Amino acid sequence: MTDIEQQFAQAQIDVKQLPERPGNLTLLRLYALFKQASVGDVEGEKPGFTDIAGKYKYEAWSALKGTPADTAKQHYAELVESLKRGDAS
Structure with a gap:
C-alpha cells in the first residue's frame, strides 16, 4: 500500500470521528473527492430536479472530472486533516 x-x-x-459535523458544502466536497478517488469520473445521467440531493452530489463529483485518483485521495486526506484541526467547516 x-x-x-x-x-x-x-x-x-x-x-x-470528527468532533462536529461539517457543513453541507464541505460534505459535498468530501463526497465528490471520495467518489473520484475510489470510482473515477462520474458516470450516468444527472438526476432530475426532484432529486435535489442527488443532483448536487452529481454536480460536485462531475466538477472533478479528469482528476487523477491519487490527486483526489490526497485532497480528501488534506481536507479531513483540516477538519480535524478545526481549520475548515
Whole structure:
C-alpha cells in the first residue's frame, strides 16, 4: 500500500470521528473527492430536479472530472486533516 493510499484509508476512518459535523458544502466536497478517488469520473445521467440531493452530489463529483485518483485521495486526506484541526467547516 502506498503512502497516499494509507493516508486515504486513515482519512476514511478519521472522517467518521470528527468532533462536529461539517457543513453541507464541505460534505459535498468530501463526497465528490471520495467518489473520484475510489470510482473515477462520474458516470450516468444527472438526476432530475426532484432529486435535489442527488443532483448536487452529481454536480460536485462531475466538477472533478479528469482528476487523477491519487490527486483526489490526497485532497480528501488534506481536507479531513483540516477538519480535524478545526481549520475548515
